[in-house]
Amino acid sequence: MNRNIDRLIEIMAALRNPETGCPWDVKQNFETIAPYTIEEAYEVADAIQRGDMADLKDELGDLLLQVVFHARMAEESGDFAFNDVAGAIAEKMIRRHPHVFGDESAETPEAVKVSWEDTKARERAAKGQDESALDGVATALPALIRAEKLSKRAARVGFEWPTVDMVFRDIEEEIEEIQHEIRVDGGPDRLEDEVGDLLFCVANLxxxxxxxxxxxxxxxxxxxxxxxxxxxxxxxxxxxxLKDCSLDEMDARWDAVKRTEKQV
Known part of the structure; x- marks a missing residue:
């Protein structure tokens, strides 16, 4: 296994060689590679959802390549190398699992989550990053995921409605505000703001x-x-x-497809 990792690292070094490497690979930087890293992570998730293990193996390899790529660029700038990345995550896993590698206990997945978040909070505090309950929620996350994480962080310190009915009230209020902006022609910026509020409330629900x-x-x-x-x-x-069909026809076919699915 180590030989395969070493070989992959050597291949990336060769690709990044300014004189003999690949012109495309040499030209890249952290910012240009980041979108590919995100894309590969989603392709891993897609393979898992489809239950395609052969494809999952390939997609995990593509994702691993992204890690090697970023680590190689960091090594070139003298910041860190792949081995440092592996060592750092190994230490983090030990630190965040005191119930496995230490003296603490956590008998349920829920207890593990609490311990994990407590450890993360201590890590952020040690770095001077725990000034807000929302610290540590990455801004680059997909908006829907970030909305869920932000509301979860807020709820952890008590910023949370006591009942689901009150969450629905928020959603109803946001829908009314969108309807109002449409009626008064408040403009695209106001509509964008209100639609964003509605999506956040739905993520919170x-x-x-x-x-x-x-x-x-x-x-x-x-x-x-x-x-x-x-x-x-x-x-x-x-x-x-479809362009030659009426909306009523398409809606009837849609309902027919739904009924067929429910019968299966």
Missing amino acids: ARFVGVDPEKALRSTNDKFNRRFRAVEASFKQEGRA
Whole structure:
């Protein structure tokens, strides 16, 4: 295993060689590579969702390459190398699992989560980063994930409605504000602001009832994709294109596809 890791590191070093390497790889920096890193992480998640283990192996390799790429650029600038990355995460895992590697106990997954967050809070405090309950929530996260994490952090210190009905009240208020902006033609900036408020409240509702909002929306995206394609296919069988069909016709086919799915 170590030989394979060493070989991958050597390949990346060769690709980054200014004189004999790949022009594309040599030109890259942390900022230009970051989007690929995010993309590879999502492709890993996609392979897992599809249950494709062969593809998962390939996608994990692609993600590992991103780690090696970033580590190589950091080594070139004299900041750290791949071995430092591996060592740092190993130490972190030991530090954040005192119930495994230390004297503490945590008998349930919930207790582990509490211990994990407590350890993270101490780490942030040691770095001078614990001035706010929201410290440590990365700004580069997808907006829906970040919304859920921000509301979770706020709830941890008591900034939380006591009942789900009050969360629904927030959602209803935000919908009314959007409707108001539409009526008075408040402009795109006001609408964007109010729609953002509504999405944040919905993410908070998902967290409140124990649903992962990102996973839920991803599932709904897949469902919409599947049903829409089925509607398209049903009209194509009749030699018709969607643009030539009425909304009532498309809506009826959509309902038919939904009924078929529920019967399966």
